[in-house]
Amino acid sequence: MMINYKKLQRAEFIKMTGGLAFLMLSNKWSFAESSLSSELVSTAQKRQEYTISLLKQLVTDIGPRASGSKAYAKAAKIVLKEMQRSLPEVNYDKYEFDDWGPISSSDLIVAGQHIEAIPQKRGYGTPAEGVKGIFAKNGSGYAIIDEQSAHIQAYFSVNQYGRAIAGSGSGNLDKSVPVFGLGKQDIPLLDRMAKNKSQAWIKSEYKPIHKAPGINVIGRIPGKSKSEILIIAHLDSIFNTPGANDNAASVIVMLMLAHAASARQSNHSLTFVASDSEEYVFEGAYHYANSRIADNTMQDIKYVLNFDSLTYGPNLWINSKDQGVKDMIRDIHKDLNIESTPIYGENDGFVMDSLPFKPSGARALHANSRGYDEKTLPVYHRPDDTADKVPLDCVETSFQVFDEFIKRVDRL
Ligand SMILES: [Zn+2]
Incomplete structure (x- = not known):
């Protein structure tokens, strides 16, 4: 009996390509497609x-x-x-x-001047009337300090690369202190305000989701x-x-x-x-x-x-x-x-x-x-x-x- 190798190869080839076609149909991915x-x-x-x-x-x-x-x-x-x-x-x-996150916030107001400040995501808001006190340097940032109790009412981080970005807390803060970010271009002004012990105010509101x-x-x-x-x-x-x-x-x-x-x-x-x-x-x-x-x-x-x-x-x-x-x-x-x-x-x-x-x-x-x-x-x-x-x-x-x-x- 003679075996037609050509025919067999062709049959095998059809089987193979048929299989490949099936693979391509059955699976979103195939090597050919990729x-x-x-x-x-x-x-x-x-x-x-x-x-x-x-x-x-x-x-x-x-x-x-x-x-x-x-x-x-x-x-x-x-x-x-x-x-x-x-x-x-x-x-x-x-x-x-x-x-949770901020739904609104004010600028930082120090000695009557408005300074861009961005609240921290998943931080803490202020009371509805905001927080006020003396503006001071604090660690690598700044803070609003209550005159009587000397407690930190708000903390401010400074963006070393440019203008204000969302604040990031300092490690030794009370967890519930509201945190904001300031821009580095405001540093000279902020330092002056801190030296003068200027009055400061800020407000933010947060919403839990x-x-x-x-x-x-x-x-x-x-x-x-x-x-x-x-x-x-x-x-x-x-x-x-x-x-x-x-x-x-x-x-x-x-x-x-x-x-x-x-x-x-x-x-x-x-x-x-x-x-x-x-x-x-x-x-x-x-x-x-x-x-x-x-x-x-x-x-x-x-x-x-x-x-x-x-x-x-x-x-x-x-x-x-x-x-x-x-x-x-x-x-x-x-x-x-x-x-x-x-x-x-x-x-x-x-x-x-x-x-x-x-x-x-x-x-x-x-x-x-x-x-x-x-x-x-x-x-x-x-x-x-x-x-x-x-x-x-x-x-x-x-x-x-x-x-x-x-x-x-x-x-x-
Ligand atoms: Zn990233």
Whole structure:
């Protein structure tokens, strides 16, 4: 009996392609489809178009994306859809939290002069009539002190980068002291007022919003092994800023890395986390990290990359205690002829949103950036951290460096 090998091969081929077609129909994701979506970011030109389009959607169209807000939920949906273009597993990781925040506040009035002041999110309001007293220096900031009791009625932090941003409390304050932020341009005036023991007044009102929704967006690409590289970038912003540099642009870098990685077969599994509530004690990252502890997969995480504000300048500011990681970043700059110079910080890489992943024992890296300080730092947490303030070259540099970083780590 003769066997027609040609026919058999053809039959096998049909079976195979039939199977592939079935796979493509049955699953939203397939390798073929993901190859197309990786085309989204295959050239510098396409990456720039992608960045501009997503900055418009996430920043310009939506505005501030504070944790718990409807605007945040909209942004999360956009990120979910973007991840679904190329990643085989995409989920929301939801939680609830007790939220509260300022609904109104006044300027600081000292000796009759109005000074811009921004209340703290999740801080404490003043009584309806406001608080008054003597204006004084207090630690690294200022305070309104009650003349009789000498108690602090309100505390003021100062933004070292520019105009007033939402206040942040000092560690030795009573928990219920209202906190506001002031701008550094007012320091000479404030010092004079403090020296003169001028009369000061301020007011703020807060509203509790119980059970606000928290939403992390998690995308995964399973690799050949369980060993995992986790990349996290916070999607939320402070309540009064659209947060283009902090941190929409970094989320976009992460999405582009995901699209690029989706076309490769990796040894490591890759997890991409757009996290909620970074600006408020990292609740989103903690929620996801705790779920990884609960399902006993925290130890699979071998690398943690935390992207926060990658676009303040072309020089990546890398924090890691791991010399191998630092060397790799340096080598990548050299090998890819990237003209900027990485800066190395002191912390171990497990800071802010990467801190909850410390139990993994992973090699960790926290990345910020510097270089266009005059242009970018004054918009930090300000209403003018808008899409047009994002230096697109920094998006490209970050993409190139970390795309190569993921590839090199995957070969280890
Ligand atoms: Zn940030």
